[in-house]
Amino acid sequence: MAIEVKHLDHRYGEGTIFEQYALKNVTLTIADGEFIGLIGHTGSGKSTLTQHLNGLLKATSGDILYNGESIYAEGYSMKELRGRVGLVFQYPEHQLFETDVFTDVCFGPKNLGLSEEEIKRRAAEALALVGLDESFYKQSPFELSGGQKRRAAIAGVLAMKPEVLILDEPTAGLDPRGRDDILGLVARLHEEQGMTVILVSHSMEDVARYVSRLVVMNRGEKVFDGTPREVFRHYKQLEKMGLAAPQITYVVHALRERGIAIDEDIMTVEEARDAILALWRKNA
Amino acid sequence: MGIIKAVNLIFDYIRHDDEENKDEINHALRGVSLDIAEGSFVAVLGHNGSGKSTLAKLMNGILLPTEGTIYISNMSTSDEEHLWNVRKTAGMVFQNPDNQIIGNVVEEDVGFGPENMGVPTKEIWERVDESLEAVGMTAYRLQSPNKLSGGQKQRVAIAGVMAMKPRCIVLDEPTAMLDPNGRREVIRTVRELNRQEGITVLLITHYMEEVIDADRVVVMDGGHVVMDGTPKEVFSHVKELKQYSLDVPQVTELADELRAEGLALPEGILTIDELADSLAGILNGEKAWQSK
Numbered sequence: 001m002a003i004e005v006k007h008l009d010h011r012y013g014e015g016t017i018f019e020q021y022a023l024k025n026v027t028l029t030i031a032d033g034e035f036i037g038l039i040g041h042t043g044s045g046k047s048t049l050t051q052h053l054n055g056l057l058k059a060t061s062g063d064i065l066y067n068g069e070s071i072y073a074e075g076y077s078m079k080e081l082r083g084r085v086g087l088v089f090q091y092p093e094h095q096l097f098e099t100d101v102f103t104d105v106c107f108g109p110k111n112l113g114l115s116e117e118e119i120k121r122r123a124a125e126a127l128a129l130v131g132l133d134e135s136f137y138k139q140s141p142f143e144l145s146g147g148q149k150r151r152a153a154i155a156g157v158l159a160m161k162p163e164v165l166i167l168d169e170p171t172a173g174l175d176p177r178g179r180d181d182i183l184g185l186v187a188r189l190h191e192e193q194g195m196t197v198i199l200v201s202h203s204m205e206d207v208a209r210y211v212s213r214l215v216v217m218n219r220g221e222k223v224f225d226g227t228p229r230e231v232f233r234h235y236k237q238l239e240k241m242g243l244a245a246p247q248i249t250y251v252v253h254a255l256r257e258r259g260i261a262i263d264e265d266i267m268t269v270e271e272a273r274d275a276i277l278a279l280w281r282k283n284a
Numbered sequence: 285m286g287i288i289k290a291v292n293l294i295f296d297y298i299r300h301d302d303e304e305n306k307d308e309i310n311h312a313l314r315g316v317s318l319d320i321a322e323g324s325f326v327a328v329l330g331h332n333g334s335g336k337s338t339l340a341k342l343m344n345g346i347l348l349p350t351e352g353t354i355y356i357s358n359m360s361t362s363d364e365e366h367l368w369n370v371r372k373t374a375g376m377v378f379q380n381p382d383n384q385i386i387g388n389v390v391e392e393d394v395g396f397g398p399e400n401m402g403v404p405t406k407e408i409w410e411r412v413d414e415s416l417e418a419v420g421m422t423a424y425r426l427q428s429p430n431k432l433s434g435g436q437k438q439r440v441a442i443a444g445v446m447a448m449k450p451r452c453i454v455l456d457e458p459t460a461m462l463d464p465n466g467r468r469e470v471i472r473t474v475r476e477l478n479r480q481e482g483i484t485v486l487l488i489t490h491y492m493e494e495v496i497d498a499d500r501v502v503v504m505d506g507g508h509v510v511m512d513g514t515p516k517e518v519f520s521h522v523k524e525l526k527q528y529s530l531d532v533p534q535v536t537e538l539a540d541e542l543r544a545e546g547l548a549l550p551e552g553i554l555t556i557d558e559l560a561d562s563l564a565g566i567l568n569g570e571k572a573w574q575s576k
């Protein structure tokens with residue numbers, strides 16, 4: 001029952017001729033321990049939606065319940081919400097501002113009012129998780145390469161040990177190994193600690209591989225909500241919305257066009273390999 | 285000598301630590317030599333921190349070499365008198381589309397570069413027309429850049445560089461922030477500029493599928509160039525690439541795994557059609573043989 005989003009609207013320039021919906025009547029229930037992918041064209045409202053979930057933006061109308069309590073109720077602690085719902089921003093520059101990497105990662109836990117010792121322990125642990133060793137501790141976040149900044153920003157949120165982890169395009173700018181490491185880490189946190197994860201991504205391959213439920217946004221509205229398999233069946237419609245199917249799904253369609261009877265719902269390299277091998281062995 | 289030539293290029297970032305009163309040195313490039321032919325499409329791959337952006341910034345004189353030399357069209361960037369011409373010859377496009385657009389209207393943004401260069405007004409407009417046409421954004425010329433999608437913004441940024449009539453464009457992860465459609469648009473645009481206008485392209489990316497059409501792929505690791513060849517050559521070294529924190533396109537990975545299981549697929553498959561054709565040959569062919 002973790003998060004219930006009810007008829008959420010977010011309008012810019014309300015009452016003027018420029019009035020525009022960033023979010024339109026979005027309703028969504030996210031259960032504890034889910035691993036959800038959120039996809040949509042640039043400007044479709046993904047980042048706006050995630051910023052509502054941890055209270056950074058306030059809805060024009062509609063409601064959000066966190067564990068059954070409206071976050072818009074009087075006296076609701078937004079500070080506490082932000083510790084429980086950790087958000088890694090799309091642009092790491094928006095998140096890094098301290099003089100060195102270690103201090104930066106300490107910022108979140110410090111805000112939670114933990115002991116000095118605990119803060120340092122958590123920061124070191126989080127930095128190790130994202131693969132930044134001690135040689136980075138004293139470096140300025142602004143002197144890191146693009147991918148290193150991204151890792152530092154993720155560490156800053158992990159150090160708060162949130163219940164819900166929202167990552168807004170966490171792998172943009174990461175090298176392939178870094179991408180696998182970070183997504184593998186997130187999948188592990190999800191499995192071992194039951195963390196609820198919302199992954200905003202432009203990589204159809206990544207969501208196909210990791211998430212169990214996929215929500216599609218288009219022009220501020222939720223248009224699909226189902227398993228990746230169900231959603232990618234609509235790949236023609238997804239293409240019209242600026243999206244695509246995973247590369248392997250296109251391989252499968254190309255094979256079907258050539259008269260090969262392979263399951264059209266296949267999305268990943270492993271699935272395709274197994275299905276093709278099965279066909280091959282049947283023929284041989 | 286090609287349009288870009290780097291000779292034993294070394295670059296160190298030096299930071300002075302006041303507290304301990306010593307310099308900290310970060311060796312970002314440790315001796316890079318490269319010769320890039322005019323008109324070619326070269327992709328640069330490498331792990332985070334391997335030195336790609338540093339190399340890109342050396343190419344248009346944003347950074348100057350600590351040691352070694354980089355020549356752009358025979359001009360050394362270390363020669364101050366050439367700096368202006370170097371910047372004109374090699375244009376840069378960066379990752380974040382929002383940080384690159386300054387005009388309130390698309391055409392104004394595109395005209396900004398040539399205006400700064402002191403190009404006469406009439407010619408500025410001609411260049412704006414041509415550049416917007418080249419990236420397929422003519423229909424948006426009077427729009428506010430804020431209203432554009434990420435892919436469209438990047439195309440406007442590319443048009444802005446094109447308007448300075450460079451012979452070479454260096455793009456540092458131009459698609460990292462884009463949705464699939466935006467990525468397709470930008471890659472298609474860059475490829476057309478390369479093929480039709482003969483512009484030399486240097487594309488830095490972490491998306492392996494984006495480089496399959498390049499003439500040449502250069503792989504960096506720890507400030508060195510460690511691999512250099514055609515996409516087919518480079519992507520046939522799956523193990524080596526993984527050592528460098530890289531990968532191969534999913535199509536190549538699938539072909540590779542199937543080959544390991546005994547399917548007679550050729551090496552270096554890069555595109556969906558290549559893979560589907562080869563597989564159809566194997567799967568349908570054997571079926572036809574069986575039914576005889």
Ligand SMILES: Nc1ncnc2c1ncn2[C@@H]1O[C@H](COP(=O)(O)OP(=O)(O)OP(=O)(O)O)[C@@H](O)[C@H]1O
Pocket residue numbers: 142143144145146147148173175297298299310311312330331332333334335336337338339
């Ligand atoms: N302004 C800077 N000051 C000090 N060190 C820097 C600076 N910028 C980059 N570095 C360091 O130089 C090395 C090379 O960085 P560079 O940005 O060239 O890598 P990159 O290959 O572009 O990485 P990415 O894929 O993450 O963008 C890294 O170790 C990085 O930490």
Ligand SMILES: [Mg+2]
Pocket residue numbers: 145146336337338456
């Ligand atoms: Mg870089």
